[in-house]
Amino acid sequence: MSYMRGFRDPAAASRLMDAVRATVQGTLRVIEFCGGHTHAIMRYGLRGALAPQVQLLSGPGCPVCVTASADIDQAIALSGRPGITLATFGDMIRVPGTTTSLQGARARGADVRVIYSALDALELARALPQREVVMLGIGFETTAPTIAAALRQAESEGLANFTVYSMHKLTAPAMRAILDAGELAVDAVLGPGHVAAITGWQAWSFLPEEYGVSCAVAGFEPLDILQALLACAEDQARGEPRITNAYGRGVSALGNSTALRLMDEVFMPTDAAWRGLGVIPGSGLAIRPGLARYDARQRFGLPGMAEGPLDAEAAVGCRCGEVLRGVVEPPQCPLFGAACTPAHPVGPCMVSAEGSCAAYYRYRGIMDI
Amino acid sequence: MCLAIPVRIMEIQEQMARVELDGVERLVSLALTPEAQLGDYVLIHTGYAISVLDEAEAMETLQLFDELEQASREVEEEERSRQEEDTARVEDAKTGLGGPTP
Numbered sequence: 366m367s368y369m370r371g372f373r374d375p376a377a378a379s380r381l382m383d384a385v386r387a388t389v390q391g392t393l394r395v396i397e398f399c400g401g402h403t404h405a406i407m408r409y410g411l412r413g414a415l416a417p418q419v420q421l422l423s424g425p426g427c428p429v430c431v432t433a434s435a436d437i438d439q440a441i442a443l444s445g446r447p448g449i450t451l452a453t454f455g456d457m458i459r460v461p462g463t464t465t466s467l468q469g470a471r472a473r474g475a476d477v478r479v480i481y482s483a484l485d486a487l488e489l490a491r492a493l494p495q496r497e498v499v500m501l502g503i504g505f506e507t508t509a510p511t512i513a514a515a516l517r518q519a520e521s522e523g524l525a526n527f528t529v530y531s532m533h534k535l536t537a538p539a540m541r542a543i544l545d546a547g548e549l550a551v552d553a554v555l556g557p558g559h560v561a562a563i564t565g566w567q568a569w570s571f572l573p574e575e576y577g578v579s580c581a582v583a584g585f586e587p588l589d590i591l592q593a594l595l596a597c598a599e600d601q602a603r604g605e606p607r608i609t610n611a612y613g614r615g616v617s618a619l620g621n622s623t624a625l626r627l628m629d630e631v632f633m634p635t636d637a638a639w640r641g642l643g644v645i646p647g648s649g650l651a652i653r654p655g656l657a658r659y660d661a662r663q664r665f666g667l668p669g670m671a672e673g674p675l676d677a678e679a680a681v682g683c684r685c686g687e688v689l690r691g692v693v694e695p696p697q698c699p700l701f702g703a704a705c706t707p708a709h710p711v712g713p714c715m716v717s718a719e720g721s722c723a724a725y726y727r728y729r730g731i732m733d734i
Numbered sequence: 735m736c737l738a739i740p741v742r743i744m745e746i747q748e749q750m751a752r753v754e755l756d757g758v759e760r761l762v763s764l765a766l767t768p769e770a771q772l773g774d775y776v777l778i779h780t781g782y783a784i785s786v787l788d789e790a791e792a793m794e795t796l797q798l799f800d801e802l803e804q805a806s807r808e809v810e811e812e813e814r815s816r817q818e819e820d821t822a823r824v825e826d827a828k829t830g831l832g833g834p835t836p
């Protein structure tokens with residue numbers, strides 16, 4: 366699209382970088398919640414270009430990476446039952462559980478299908494009426510409404526062989542948990558733009574109001590990110606943390622009301638176990654009891670929260686947990702780039718394209734825009 | 735995973751929209767953005783439009799970047815002309831052709 370190119374303009378980017386550098390007082394420590402931001406920041410070399418004045422830390426914002434090993438084990442066990450076809454987004458298939466991954470289960474004969482959209486899972490259910498099609502519901506507020514829409518569609522079509530195994534997670538409770546833990550000192554948070562497209566930017570105003578930390582909701586082009594960082598730097602200079610919407614074209618104050626309503630009709634908040642962060646109250650989404658026939662946990666008698674290790678790979682030295690909390694950077698992990706690469710990932714942060722370790726590995730030579 | 739891509743709606747058939755993505759035509763669902771119109775840009779995420787992009791707002795942001803660039807260019811130009819004046823004054827002083835030296 367024509368005007369989109371404008372958000373990648375290198376000349377404007379270098380001006381914005383100058384403005385950020387000129388505004389920062391001392392150092393500005395910013396954590397980006399979203400793995401999409403980590404990816405864009407590494408791809409355009411923003412991190413290196415703004416260091417050391419701006420320190421960019423990456424957060425837990427990759428839904429695949431934060432899925433607990435025990436939940437993956439549960440999904441693998443389910444895929445081994447007769448008559449089950451498991452449909453999942455591609456990133457998920459290689460993430461390690463305690464002993465194997467869904468890919469491993471598939472190699473041993475489980476019917477695991479990679480889908481691009483919840484619409485594809487509905488299509489599978491229509492095409493395979495003799496199978497039980499279970500869709501793995503992975504994702505934050507960006508994705509949950511699409512699954513809610515598909516579930517509603519299944520209901521209206523009377524598709525009896527479609528269920529959702531909801532492992533959805535909510536972003537704000539995780540951000541709170543990270544700040545509450547007190548391991549991390551940051552001046553600002555780069556707010557997740559596509560989550561905010563659904564929730565509205567106001568959902569992030571708790572950061573300045575309750576934590577005294579600036580938040581700038583950002584899009585994913587270099588100028589979007591730089592514009593947000595400039596807002597954070599200005600807040601720091603003024604000594605006044607605020608919420609800024611630096612993604613005006615895609616994000617409104619109150620978000621997408623249709624999506625929020627659908628999400629609320631289908632899901633209710635529940636406690637959820639995060640890899641690296643532990644159990645966070647009210648940070649997950651469970652399917653409402655009225656829709657139990659579309660809930661894989663109910664239909665197949667699975668526990669509300671899987672029991673077992675949350676990050677099994679920590680035993681072999683993987684530091685994904687700390688990476689997800691923004692406490693260490695991927696290259697600080699002794700396995701990074703050696704025993705652990707995208708071709709042979711040890712932890713989920715190296716598996717998913719948006720995992721921090723994968724982004725650091727892929728773009729490690731890029732220093733400037 | 736929260737990747738969402740801007741695309742333009744080329745045709746609407748009930749709840750589905752025809753869009754072009756990387757040269758490939760696709761059908762995406764408008765279940766989450768029933769307000770989307772033909773010709774709108776929408777952000778699509780896993781086969782669903784999740785937000786209708788505000789084109790006017792995008793233009794305004796780009797305008798701001800332009801102004802920022804304009805402003806810094808003006809500062810640079812001022813700087814340059816001040817430097818040029820300074821060198822001229824120095825030159826003038828050296829050759830004794832200048833007016834009263836400050």
Ligand code: SF4
Nearest residue numbers: 683684685698705712
């Ligand atoms: S580099 Fe690999 S082993 Fe180390 S933290 Fe990242 S995913 Fe885990």
